[in-house]
Amino acid sequence: MKNSIIIILLCCGFSLSAQDKVFQISSDSVSFKSADGQLTFGGTLTKPIGKKSFPTLVFLSGTGKQDRDGTMAGHKIFLEIATYLSQHGIAVLRTDDRGVGKTTGVYETATTGNFAEDALTAIAYLKNRKDINPATIGLIGHSEGGASMSIAAAQSKDVKFLISLSGVAMSGLDNLYKQNEDLVAASALPDYDKKRSNEINTIMFKVAYKYANSDSMEVKLNETYQTWKLKDDAYFKTLNIQFDHFRFPIYSYVRTAIGPWYRYFIQYDAPKTIGAIKVPILAINGDKDLYVAADSNLANWKSYAAAGGNNNVTTIKMPGLNHLLLPCQTCDAAEYTKIQSGVSPEVLAIIKNWIDKTIR
Structure with missing residues (x-):
């Protein structure tokens, strides 16, 4: 090239x-x-x-x-x-x-x-x-x-x-996947947190896309996150690391996702x-x-x-x-x-x- x-x-x-x-x-x-x-x-x-x-x-x-x-x-x-x-x-x-x-x-x-x-x-x-x-x-x-x-x-x-x-x-959906994967890859996060970031991002984007035209998007996103969080907590315990610094910004993400711009863009x-x-x-x-x-x-x-x-x-x-x-x-x-x-x-x-x- x-x-x-x-x-x-x-x-x-x-x-x-x-x-x-x-x-x-x-x-x-x-x-x-x-x-x-x-x-x-x-x-x-x-x-x-x-x-x-x-x-x-x-x-x-x-x-x-x-x-x-x-x-x-x-x-x-x-x-x-x-x-x-x-x-x-x-x-x-x-x-x-x-x-x-x-x-x-x-x-x-x-x-x-x-x-x-x-x-x-x-x-x-x-x-x-x-x-x-x-x-x-x-x-x-x-x-x-x-x-x-x-x-x-x-x-x-x-x-x-x-x-x-x-x-x-x-x-729109593909752009969100790729953009976040690239940002995570370039970040200073440890590999196990990069894995968790990519996992929850992918899950949330899929749900947001599925319910982009639905009044239930907010409920579905919160339910999805809580289900993932239970599994993720169990996963983190297997790492034998004392402090968990990983945070997914669930509140701000949901606020953004249920807005008109995000609903439109993810379906572009x-x-x-x-x-x-x-x-x-x-x-x-x-x-x-x-x-x-x-x-x-x-x-x-x-x-x-x-x-x-x-x-x-x-x-x-x-x-x-x-x-x-x-x-x-x-x-x-x-x-x-x-x-x-x-x-x-x-x-x-x-x-x-x-x-x-x-x-x-």
């Missing part, structure tokens, strides 16, 4: 050539409403100055309330990417999530499907602007944003291309959704990502799209990058705030060059 990455990087060319032009950019605060008038979205639209026609991207954030700049662990990921792309001839609209900044609504009651609706609302707004070409509007999604942008693209022909940054291309059907997408897709993942596994998700972008007849999919695994596409050493979440550098310059160049080749 590393050899193929090197080939891709060389062909993309990260240094500016004589033909490349760096534009000054405009950065304007914008506001628009949902079709029913219930939500107001606040955002920022950056555009290259002096360029009459250009592709336009709409940002979709990952899980958790985020502002328009994509501020995560002290890094303004979306602002950095948007600035670079606009300087290279591509407009970018990024908005505050529901309940954040200038955007109204309640984030906690929204689902991945609602975030897809928000993206389509943003596209509808852009289509009504005389300075935006409606034929070249695409979506760029980070993490869960990969799933929400896929839902939007499967639903609407207004989406002309997709760019996934550490984006989810697994079904990636093969069906991505199989319905007919537009070009670029998917980039860091090989040190502990939240969205590079190999399995990149493979899914290709195979699920191909199953639906779409072979216009480019996937790139970047060495040494974490979930935020930052260069890392330990690559765990605790390191994020310590990283001084920004988004990998290679990633920025790949996005620009792919758009130049595919969309213009």
Whole structure:
């Protein structure tokens, strides 16, 4: 895989050539409403100055309330990417999530499907602007944003291309399995606690999936945990270890699981959704990502799209990058705030060059 990455990087060319032009950019605060008038979205639209026609991207954030700049662990990921792309001839609209900044609504009651609706609302707004070409509007999604942008693209022909940054291309249940297994494997837990973590996570996820549309989910999850706990207590006694430090956060997990977001996400059907997408897709993942596994998700972008007849999919695994596409050493979440550098310059160049080749 590393050899193929090197080939891709060389062909993309990260240094500016004589033909490349760096534009000054405009950065304007914008506001628009949902079709029913219930939500107001606040955002920022950056555009290259002096360029009459250009592709336009709409940002979709990952899980958790985020502002328009994509501020995560002290890094303004979306602002950095948007600035670079606009300087290279591509407009970018990024908005505050529901309940954040200038955007109204309640984030906690929204689902991945609602975030897809928000993206389509943003596209509808852009289509009504005389300075935006409606034929070249695409979506760029980070993490869960990969799933929400896929839902939007499967639903609407207004989406002309997709760019996934550490984006989810697994079904919700599979994503939960894989993500938690990877986080447990990378943790400092002793092996016997890793075994217990994987066991209870798997059991609880299966029950949550089974009862995702049921009013009895909360009862079933608590019953399942209590049954497992009896068996686990007996298992721990066989280890002859004095103190048991393992704790499964049963209360907080159940509170999350019975909410609308979790019920929707755990049922997300990636093969069906991505199989319905007919537009070009670029998917980039860091090989040190502990939240969205590079190999399995990149493979899914290709195979699920191909199953639906779409072979216009480019996937790139970047060495040494974490979930935020930052260069890392330990690559765990605790390191994020310590990283001084920004988004990998290679990633920025790949996005620009792919758009130049595919969309213009």
